[in-house]
Amino acid sequence: MTHAEKTLEVAELYLSRQPIHALSASGEPLWSRGQLLRAFCAGQVAVIDDDAPSPVNRLPAPDACPICAEPLVPDDICATDIEMGICHAACLEGSPTVDLDSGEEIDGGKVDTYRYGDDPLAAMLNAQCRRGDWMQTVTGRQFWPLDPRADDIDIEDIAHALSMMCRFGGHCDRFYSVAEHSVLVSENVPPDDALWALLHDASEAYIADIVRPAKRFIAGYKDLEEGIMSAVRIRFGLPKEEPASVKRADNAILADEAAQIMGTKPKDWILPEPPLGVRIVGLSPWQAKAAFLARFQALTQGR
The missing domain is CATH 1.10.3210.10 (Hypothetical protein af1432)
Known part of the structure; x- marks a missing residue:
């Protein structure tokens, strides 16, 4: 199982223990891959209780980028590949991005990045739930001008x-x-x-x-x-x-x-x-x- 699949499995396990409050127009729960992640991010599910599975950021993470084989160290700018897991973001430059719901390639889509040591699921969810598009700052952060947050300010x-x-x-x-x-x-x-x-x-x-x-x-x-x-x-x-x-x-x-x-x-x-x-x-x-x-x-x- 890839790191990305393990990440999704844990999110699904979280949600399987709690009622989903967000419903589609037809009244069905939002259970597609993309909708699941967005609902989880948007707080449309109940708070996870104390005996829920360990958070994703406690799962074992790879120690080296699978592309360049260089060690992954805190503050490295990383991205998650659906097959290989956590990689250096620079190693994924030019790689295609795909829609989580359809699996279709997104023309011109941006790779969502985060700092190594942060929770990659949280970073992925955060990016999917933000309003508008993001810019890259000089320190390598993502910043959403239409949806700014204090944690993004440096x-x-x-x-x-x-x-x-x-x-x-x-x-x-x-x-x-x-x-x-x-x-x-x-x-x-x-x-x-x-x-x-x-x-x-x-x-x-x-x-x-x-x-x-x-x-x-x-x-x-x-x-x-x-x-x-x-x-x-x-x-x-x-x-x-x-x-x-x-x-x-x-x-x-x-x-x-x-x-x-x-x-x-x-x-x-x-x-x-x-x-x-x-x-x-x-x-x-x-x-x-x-x-x-x-x-x-x-x-x-x-x-």
């Missing part, structure tokens, strides 16, 4: 992406990253608000920096942004409401940016705050990332 991903992203859609006289802007905002608010300030544009790490004149006219963008920021707030223990000091500093530093890096203006900008007088440097991406992470460490002591 400060390394945020710092890297924001350091590579130029403010003003690139229409400034030097490279000036969202990460550098965020550090400046965090340095010009009261200490209790500094972490919120540093992360006030964290959603842009996953959906890019849209220029202000366009952002408010893009249908659905505000909800998308708020969904990601909600996950960020939960991940880092931030209050729900953005502090007023953050908004003031953000707008005041916008005035500094307008004065220092935007060149000759065709018309005066109408801004809600006067400039603070901060100096815009234009750090390189690696410098901005280092400054962002250093500021984060100083504010959180690594938490």
Whole structure:
């Protein structure tokens, strides 16, 4: 029996012990392979009791990738092949993906990945039950912009992406990253608000920096942004409401940016705050990332 088959067998055994609450349109239980996994993931079955079979993540796992024969170690990015079991995700690049219900190959389908040592069933279920499609982050995580969760948020991903992203859609006289802007905002608010300030544009790490004149006219963008920021707030223990000091500093530093890096203006900008007088440097991406992470460490002591 392959690892994938063993995984499914355990899921079926779990569900055989409990009533299935999700029914199809005809009133039949959802018992196809794909429906079974999705129902299990979506919480449409009762909680497993204490004497249920051991969870899948306690099953013996292979010690080496069956394709490259290299050892599987914690934090390796892995995927599960239906025949061979757990493999390095890189070894499965270009492999076909199949629909769990029909067994048919999915044209252009993505391989669902997880970190070795995590529960592969949970990863598979998690991917099947998420809304929308996923993107890969720089640390190798899957991130669903339409269905963000706090566990998917990583400060390394945020710092890297924001350091590579130029403010003003690139229409400034030097490279000036969202990460550098965020550090400046965090340095010009009261200490209790500094972490919120540093992360006030964290959603842009996953959906890019849209220029202000366009952002408010893009249908659905505000909800998308708020969904990601909600996950960020939960991940880092931030209050729900953005502090007023953050908004003031953000707008005041916008005035500094307008004065220092935007060149000759065709018309005066109408801004809600006067400039603070901060100096815009234009750090390189690696410098901005280092400054962002250093500021984060100083504010959180690594938490």
